[in-house]
Amino acid sequence: MSNKQIETQEILVNMGPQHPSTHGVFRMVLSVDGEMITDVQPYIGYLHRGAEKLCETMDYRQGIGFMDRTEYLANFNAELSYVMAVERLLDIEVPERANWIRMILVELNRLSSHFMFVGAFGVDCGVFGTPFLYSFRERERLIDFFEEISGDRMMYAYFRPGGLAWDVPANFVSRVEEVLSSSEQGIKDMDGLLTNNEIFLSRTKQVGIIDGKAAIDWGMSGPSLRASGIEYDIRRAEPYLYYNDIDFDVITGINGDVFDRYFVRLQEMRQSINIVRQCLANLTSGAILADAAARNLRTPPGEVYIRTEAPRGEYGIYLVSNGDNRPYRLKIRSAGFSNLQALRDMVIGSYIPDAVVILGSIDIVLGEVDR
Amino acid sequence: MKGILISMKVTLSAFFRKPVTRPYPDVHKPLPETDRAFPILLWDEAHTEPYCTGCHACERACPVECMTVLMKDNPNHVNNDGTSKRKKIIDKFWIDYARCMRCNICVEACNFEAIAMNNTWSGHETSVYDRKDLIMDLPQLLAQHRSGNIDEWVVS
Ligand code: SF4
Ligand code: SF4
Numbered sequence: 001m002s003n004k005q006i007e008t009q010e011i012l013v014n015m016g017p018q019h020p021s022t023h024g025v026f027r028m029v030l031s032v033d034g035e036m037i038t039d040v041q042p043y044i045g046y047l048h049r050g051a052e053k054l055c056e057t058m059d060y061r062q063g064i065g066f067m068d069r070t071e072y073l074a075n076f077n078a079e080l081s082y083v084m085a086v087e088r089l090l091d092i093e094v095p096e097r098a099n100w101i102r103m104i105l106v107e108l109n110r111l112s113s114h115f116m117f118v119g120a121f122g123v124d125c126g127v128f129g130t131p132f133l134y135s136f137r138e139r140e141r142l143i144d145f146f147e148e149i150s151g152d153r154m155m156y157a158y159f160r161p162g163g164l165a166w167d168v169p170a171n172f173v174s175r176v177e178e179v180l181s182s183s184e185q186g187i188k189d190m191d192g193l194l195t196n197n198e199i200f201l202s203r204t205k206q207v208g209i210i211d212g213k214a215a216i217d218w219g220m221s222g223p224s225l226r227a228s229g230i231e232y233d234i235r236r237a238e239p240y241l242y243y244n245d246i247d248f249d250v251i252t253g254i255n256g257d258v259f260d261r262y263f264v265r266l267q268e269m270r271q272s273i274n275i276v277r278q279c280l281a282n283l284t285s286g287a288i289l290a291d292a293a294a295r296n297l298r299t300p301p302g303e304v305y306i307r308t309e310a311p312r313g314e315y316g317i318y319l320v321s322n323g324d325n326r327p328y329r330l331k332i333r334s335a336g337f338s339n340l341q342a343l344r345d346m347v348i349g350s351y352i353p354d355a356v357v358i359l360g361s362i363d364i365v366l367g368e369v370d371r
Numbered sequence: 372m373k374g375i376l377i378s379m380k381v382t383l384s385a386f387f388r389k390p391v392t393r394p395y396p397d398v399h400k401p402l403p404e405t406d407r408a409f410p411i412l413l414w415d416e417a418h419t420e421p422y423c424t425g426c427h428a429c430e431r432a433c434p435v436e437c438m439t440v441l442m443k444d445n446p447n448h449v450n451n452d453g454t455s456k457r458k459k460i461i462d463k464f465w466i467d468y469a470r471c472m473r474c475n476i477c478v479e480a481c482n483f484e485a486i487a488m489n490n491t492w493s494g495h496e497t498s499v500y501d502r503k504d505l506i507m508d509l510p511q512l513l514a515q516h517r518s519g520n521i522d523e524w525v526v527s
Contacts, residue, residue, distance in 0.1 A: 061432075062474070134385070140391070144400075147403055147405075148405060151403075152473060155472065155474075165475065192381040194378070196378075197374040197378045198372065198375055
């Protein structure tokens, strides 16, 4: 019997929303022909909590807590965009010390988020346990550190329009050094566990390829875009805070495949450590909250769009004010949402188990996608 | 093959490291003093009454509206042959811990330093069978500080 005689039929396979590898509640309907995926239909919205609308009923300080809950793996980055948008509207100058501390925390948050990615990505590739637990060990150290600073493990609510909620503890610098050196060891471990591992390579190389042009067309950003060879990083393209004074490389990939998306993130973690070291050298003493930032902030009418480079890409806040103490309209531009759009391009033509790996490599956070 | 051997080496090295895990319910992680669990009310030992005057400032500032505050005239006020300078005092106070998002805003809003975030493990281990049990009333909110079980840490 030749192959021609075996008729295959296209069937629909539902994946999610309750599926451990969809990183939350995300549903894909795959059309498969045998093992080959011919089409994919993503369904989002299962984690929609209306964060944007909620923030429009809250004053600016109250909104910070909701920013934490959109991007729950990189909360400092999400808070940063929000408070920077309010500061731009108010036109207030943030004290130097507050900005340096913000930069340190944001970069450390990038580290912890990428650790989470590497661990979860290992699980997606079928290596249950080892990379996941190892990276969680490192992430836990970072989170313990964040808890000492802000008081909470995940929902920090620590940045305020105009500065920080309170000053960092006295042993801040030595503690940062500590978590940096442990993270360095952790990155080395991850590198050893995965980067050269033949099984891992055969699962990730030449899988889920997207070229630079398509990536731009889909509006991708962050490491997923840079993996396709586009050298675009908002920290360089449109510097905010003090990224202008800091020396770091923008990491790019070559092939735009799953492996590159992993490897770009791994190298970015080293860059983050590098950035934090430079920030520590520059850390000054002084005030942590601008005098102009009163408790009940009223912004002048106007609109502003602020974007920052979060671990997953461009996290933008579009804020319209009508002179009240709350936003008239708040729009969150999340990297995960845009990156997810490219999923179809990457997945079509690959096998079912690869769909999980590809989805993992985009590193979505459903809280951010659905908001 | 070489890559797999390198991976094995990393896994092996873990045998010679100190474990980072704790047998949780028996051993608790020491909490930093900045730790924020749920808000509790503070007890004024000198006048044997709460610091809280029932001014509603925290109630208005709470983003999730999980607080309910009722005030009354203070029977312990100096005009009533008492010792306290507080004219008004808290009568009834409820915080719904199930709704609280632990944002610290009530602590920042309070002008009397009457409320603080619990920074002990008692604030984290609050699981109950009925969610109505998470609505804390005034005695429950005061108990923690009244018994001296909390390291006070109020953001100035
Ligand atoms: S911590 Fe925040 S949510 Fe909780 S009671 Fe205080 S203001 Fe409300
Ligand atoms: S806790 Fe403070 S802000 Fe809240 S009612 Fe009491 S005194 Fe007022």
